[in-house]
Amino acid sequence: MRLKTINSKFIIKAALLVGFMSFNFSNAQEIIEDEAPQVEKAKDSVVNTTRIKADGVAAVVGDFIILESDLDREIAQLKAQGADLKGLTRCELFGSLLESKLYAHQAIQDSVIVNELYIKSRVDQQIQGILGQLNGDMSKLLKFYKKDSEQALRDEMYEINKNAYLAQEMQGKVTGDIEVTPEEVRTFFNDIPKDERPTFGTELKLAEIVIIPEVTEEAKQAVIDKLKGFKVDIEENGSSFTTKVLFYTEDAASKPDGGKYTLNRKQPRMVKEFRDVAFSMQEGEISEPFETDFGYHIIYLEKIRGQEYDVRHILLRPELTQEAIKKAKDEIDEVRAKIIDGTLTFAEAAREFSDQKETKFEGGQMTNPTTQDFNFELTRMDPELYSQIQDLKDGEISEVLQDEDRINRIKFKILTVTDRIDDHEADFAKDYLKIKNLALQDKQIRAVEKWQKETIVDTYIKINGEYRDCDFQSNWLKK
Template sequence: MQLKTSNLKSTNKTFTVALLVFFGSLGAQEIIQDATPEVKVKDSVVNSTRVKVEGVAAVVGDFIILESDLDREIAQLEAQGADLEGVTRCELFGRLLESKLYAHQAIQDSVLVNELYIQSLVEQQIQGILGQTKGDMEGLLKFYKKDSEEALREEMYEINKNAYLAKEMQDKVINEIEVTPEEVRTFFNEIPEDERPTFGTELKLAQIVVIPEVTQEAKQAVIDKLNGFKKDIEENGSSFTTKVLFYTEDTASKPTGGKYTLNRKRPRMVKEFRDVAFSLQEGEISDPFETDFGFHIILLEKIRGQEYDVRHILIRPDLTQEAIQKAKDEIEKVRKMLVEGEVTFAEAAREFSDEKETKFEGGQLTNPITQDFNFELTKMEPELYAQIQDLKDGEISPIYQDEDRINRIKFKILTVTDRIDDHKADFAKDYLKIKELALQDKQIKAIEKWQKETIIDTYVKVNGEYRDCEFQSNWLKNQ
């Protein structure tokens, strides 16, 4: 029996979008205890001692899947804009079974959980949700049918922990898989010629970026301001967290009061930030220091072995109008030289561009997904596409004012250095793309093999209407 997605249960839209943006799989991922007393019916809640039998859709190892879990999974996908037309509930249910299988096997293999990371993630999620729902904790608890914030946090911890385990286990299965050049060639040659993929139009792009220079006076003003914060906290007992909420320009950490958890063995944040954080004593506030993102002060709250809980305030120096105009004048001069043929784009990039990542490549942009210089037109970021869509090969774009995480203002010009029209896959031209397809094919086969072997060795029970599903994997082996 095919269970269509058109029969989805309605979901409370007030909180669904906010919740699902932050949570991964929102299924109730309770772990069944080794010794479970007599099963009794109690509302629709499932805990370690009582379950509503008709609400349990499946059991995978130590995990249960409730009927409501699938509805939440579908609501999550819809909130993210996924197109579920033609996708059956059976197929989505199989996805839930897979996630529980990964999590169960991760526990069997003693995959370690970074508890501080999970706790930090829960805190970020709660603060983020409350930020979208105007701090309505009561409504959040009502949506989740929880009596207290503590109960909500416990459930969110389990959800995140099991999602973490599933991801770690999946990575463990495929991380060491590689493909040799001969395997890539064999993979390509085994594709019938009339079935070989077609790659869309691809462009090679280059850009020159000029960034307004920050004056020493502006830098010193920020240093003085941060020193004032430090003095007020140390001498007058002011709250570091309050100053974060009022002054920090790090929007990512502002909802959590500027908090990050650093690990000596797993680098996070830029080197300058880590070096300062790891040099502090508990309760100590650093002097102001500079990174590419601006100026910071750090409060070290707690050291737990290799884990450092820190809070920080980030402030970026102001740009003067004179500096902005000087940068604009310079890029206008560069563009004029290019249009008049006085210099090549690559030469101009190496001489004038302020973007370290591209200037020594003649301004050539690297595709962050494929790690080569080719950008497929239909998969290009909308903002970049809008800037180059009308450019002819070799033509110089107008001057664009842009920004990024580091720079409030930057000016840039772009050009198309090469164009490859729609074409069927060619081994020589498209080797990197074909290699990626070959790797994905090998990973899929490894996952299928792992699932087949692991399902055989794992207790799996599928209940009710889902026993009529035609799964790709052998989930019904015990039926």
Template structure:
């Protein structure tokens, strides 16, 4: 529990400032609790890491935030929390040195979302929120949250940069496995393969054209009548997750995000341009390109999902009933039926077999299976075909499916041939951990770090005191 709490601290609120060289010089001559940053005085400077300071109140506020979230901090020491803050600031400092750029619009949109979520979930007012974080007004509170979110984003991007290009070869995987003593090799839980056939109700051509025409009218209203694109997002978009951000997403040409159709249209636009309506697996979109910053594109979009008629829902269920009957009667195999009838693109060509997103093979370990999928197959016997199940797709529309479980393998000690992909992932993680450890060791020595007061007595896993 302690480790999981520490790993999530980057999302917690804490005070911070970017400091200048004068402050660094001041910390060399005094460990007093009063430091000056520009014209602002700060009490309780616990540490300086590169261009950042960490305050005593950072740790206090982190503890308050964890308690406010209902998390237990039993077993988590102030030194552990402090160590995590040191790591975050080290990453953020070197992200700046390496000229890593983060999206200002995305960060501010994230702050807006965090504030709205806190108010909605806690039932507190803005005044109560300000009192909780001891802030005089909303503006100063949001600015502090902006700096915190920016620092956290820089830290995250720096970590990604360190490990992004790390890979392991088959030989490295073999050597990793052979280094593990036989009596210490990992045990993998019961595994099985899951396959399914999905049939989705079809929308009518008339309904799809209605959606397209509505999006075209939105485009005209913004370009020719001066309407606000963001307002139309709030009023009409079916992408509920992006509504608090005004439909904003930041895309990077080097790091694919969103479906291909969305990316292709977004990267074809010029600043201030709005796309024509286009279709993806999620529905129909229009995109407004707000800003281009090198490889990053700030875009807003409106998504409309065509409605499905009740008659189409009934027809889809009846079709799947006929397919299931053909399989149980032996007229067609499950695999061939999936290839012929299933509407799920990801599994159709695989004969209905689901691909494990972690291991990229067909095997699923029961103890690590998605709870929703486990609930759908937990009562199935080997080779049994489920009754028709009603489910929802990523747009919220109803769909129907039948499932089957095959090739069950009981819990077993890791076997190199059978479990190669899992072993490869373990080897990759070890290599990434070593890269992170090596980077931290080198950068700690190369970075100005000053730790004050009681925190010098902490037992750190890293050499923050440079002894």
């Protein structure tokens, strides 16, 4: 039963990280309007329950108060975000909410430093993200959240983000340094009864060859000249940098906020070239055009606050000529033909011709971004990638595919399946990395349980109402 317990706990924690430990405004469909406060009978499951109207203080954890209606709002947020709550009870979800508050409370006791500028910047990004989907209508946003003013909304978002930040920092302190040795992994695996060992789904190893159309020097210079023109117009004619951003920038992420980013010398977020330019500037200065992998930029340094730099930027990407696109397409067609007729192996062609730096020197072998190994589990594969390889037989070369990414508007690629591992029961040698992750999760859970047990004893906790009838995994009732 040990493995089932691990999976159950981590399903709950993964779901709650979406809602309880973040205030996610990345999609307008995820916004849930407050309804009349309601609480389900605490022992019932999330979905099939008789509901009774109530509100009041459901629990107190240290300095934090949890209202009866808080859990309903969080469950509604989780459902809207697509979290699978089937089989989870309100008691289990409420217990995890208590846990997040315990983390946040203890973080305050341990004097965990809150990066207030980071929190405010995150709130700014969240509000701008929603407004971008509401056509900039702040009154509609305030009405939706039943707030009298923008400041009231910002204050509430700030508190939620701050508490989530504290909880995450504290959780990191508890589990961040935990590692497992090979012997611990072996012991963990051997302790799982044979009939309870996990089954891993079909996995593929994939390789790719990517050809990216080349940008001409003329196209690069045209973008540089355009950015220089913006700089002159702003400095000499008083034009607005923010207005230029709204009309011209190709950075969709920062456009709704007027191209604004907050950089911190101690917390790298941007690419090195961007940071180097920003940190070399004086307040109020506009940079000369410079290049990153994403294109060409100019930066306006708006404000310096100690280690924090508020910047706005305009991103332009050089145009691709039809000749460059055709040349890239012809090249990958030729490469594919050479692989099929046996002139080159796929790996040889990748090393010689591919423009994808991350895979080129591995013979095109792709790395799973989630597991950091070469295996892609079919049921967990990115849907777009799955659609590209679902009909490929082992060793078969795909047709030429046109694709894009954050850096390249157009790229051409071919894919192949280099190995296939069918559904199978966990094998220590073949599945070591997966088993190691399960062993690490088990050790982290035990560390959290030990930390909770000790911290609950030393923290003021009061559970009210029907939640006192819950059979919590942790001793929240201090029985």
